[in-house]
Amino acid sequence: PRDYDVATNARPAEVMALFEHTVPLGEAFGVVLAVFPEGTFEVATFRRDGPYDDGRHPVRVEYVDEEADARRRDFTVNAMFYDPAAGAVLDYVGGQADLRAGVIRTVGEPAERFEEDHLRLLRGVRFAARLGYAIAPETFAAMRASAPSIRRTSPERVRDELLKILTEGGARRAFELLDETGLLEHVLPEVARMKGVEQPEEFHPEGDVFTHTLLMLDEMTDPSPALAMGVLLHDAGKPHTQTVEDRIRFNNHDQVGAEEARKVCRRLRMPNAATERIVYLVGEHMRLANAPKMRESKLKRFVREDGFPELLELCRLDCLASHRDLQAIQWLEHYVSELRPEEVKPAPLLNGKDLLAMGYRPGPLFSEILTAVEDAQLEGRITGPAQARAFVAAGWPLPHPDSR
Numbered sequence: 522p523r524d525y526d527v528a529t530n531a532r533p534a535e536v537m538a539l540f541e542h543t544v545p546l547g548e549a550f551g552v553v554l555a556v557f558p559e560g561t562f563e564v565a566t567f568r569r570d571g572p573y574d575d576g577r578h579p580v581r582v583e584y585v586d587e588e589a590d591a592r593r594r595d596f597t598v599n600a601m602f603y604d605p606a607a608g609a610v611l612d613y614v615g616g617q618a619d620l621r622a623g624v625i626r627t628v629g630e631p632a633e634r635f636e637e638d639h640l641r642l643l644r645g646v647r648f649a650a651r652l653g654y655a656i657a658p659e660t661f662a663a664m665r666a667s668a669p670s671i672r673r674t675s676p677e678r679v680r681d682e683l684l685k686i687l688t689e690g691g692a693r694r695a696f697e698l699l700d701e702t703g704l705l706e707h708v709l710p711e712v713a714r715m716k717g718v719e720q721p722e723e724f725h726p727e728g729d730v731f732t733h734t735l736l737m738l739d740e741m742t743d744p745s746p747a748l749a750m751g752v753l754l755h756d757a758g759k760p761h762t763q764t765v766e767d768r769i770r771f772n773n774h775d776q777v778g779a780e781e782a783r784k785v786c787r788r789l790r791m792p793n794a795a796t797e798r799i800v801y802l803v804g805e806h807m808r809l810a811n812a813p814k815m816r817e818s819k820l821k822r823f824v825r826e827d828g829f830p831e832l833l834e835l836c837r838l839d840c841l842a843s844h845r846d847l848q849a850i851q852w853l854e855h856y857v858s859e860l861r862p863e864e865v866k867p868a869p870l871l872n873g874k875d876l877l878a879m880g881y882r883p884g885p886l887f888s889e890i891l892t893a894v895e896d897a898q899l900e901g902r903i904t905g906p907a908q909a910r911a912f913v914a915a916g917w918p919l920p921h922p923d924s925r
Contacts, residue, residue: 526562527563527565569582569590595627595641600628614628623654631662635664643679647686647689650693650695676788676790677790684749687738688744688745715731715759718731744834748802748831758779775803775805776804812856821899837850867898871910
């Protein structure tokens with residue numbers, strides 16, 4: 522387990538008195554963090570929740586015994602206790618039976634559980650997909666009926682749950698369930714719009730854009746959150762750019778998709794750095810096909826970009842989920858494996874001070890000259906400072922001192 526949660530009949534004040542270092546995480550709801558060198562442990566007092574007025578927090582709580590506490594939790598497989606003193610599992614809600622049967626079922630009335638905390642709709646999908654479990658029919662029906670209420674959940678909580686769905690395993694099944702429960706159109710309408718968007722069969726024999734995206738999700742192995750979001754949204758521009766000419770085309774779908782990805786990231790309150798990486802992956806995913814035809818300097822600049830390894834993996838997944846032709850990917854992988862670091866990012870042969878010493882005046886020309894010098898260096902046309910100065914003098918001749 523990545524963490525242990527402790528439930529007890531001790532009140533928060535008693536818990537805080539028992540341990541040297543504690544943090545009252547949610548004292549009004551009976552939750553205290555006990556801090557130890559080996560980690561922190563969430564200690565919650567057994568409670569029963571009063572009415573919920575915001576789809577997340579109860580108006581009040583009442584301290585109770587462990588059975589009543591179990592009966593206010595979300596899913597039966599998530600509502601059992603282990604008593605370390607007795608060495609026994611305490612199961613008041615049929616959780617062990619549902620574990621054996623592989624079923625996700627709410628504790629008690631499904632509609633009530635989802636009304637208490639709307640995020641449970643996404644959590645149920647995540648548990649079912651990651652564990653490969655079925656969703657109990659009455660729980661599934663309540664999910665469909667409650668799906669619009671997910672809009673009332675904060676973007677940050679939805680974002681965190683979506684990232685878990687995408688990275689913890691079973692992402693394809695999760696998005697099938699999001700679609701089947703009606704949650705997808707409320708959480709990610711940009712992905713829901715991919716359904717039914719047909720693609721040219723010679724490049725995409727697998728089917729429409731949504732099917733292609735599901736296949737990519739299925740091919741992922743331990744992705745970073747940015748890569749997973751990039752995979753999910755890489756074709757978000759296709760519903761907006763589809764045309765039928767000599768065949769189905771999606772002109773500029775990568776750039777349109779990048780803007781769609783930026784909108785999604787802003788709506789989900791993604792951190793700026795994560796947003797830029799996701800937008801980069803979506804906006805650049807068509808470039809790899811042209812890599813073998815690039816000039817050496819342009820190619821080396823390309824492969825040294827910060828997000829290039831994730832971009833290469835996204836494009837590998839893209840190929841595996843469509844025509845399965847990996848020639849361009851394999852060519853690039855071989856190319857990168859043969860490069861030495863100093864070939865990709867060599868030490869500069871000249872800098873701004875060198876150009877000043879040669880008689881050039883500061884300005885936009887400096888950037889043009891230094892970029893051209895690096896291009897020539899990356900392509901092996903110049904190898905030392907003297908050659909670089911000669912290259913600059915020939916390409917950007919200075920006026921003669923005696924000229925008027």
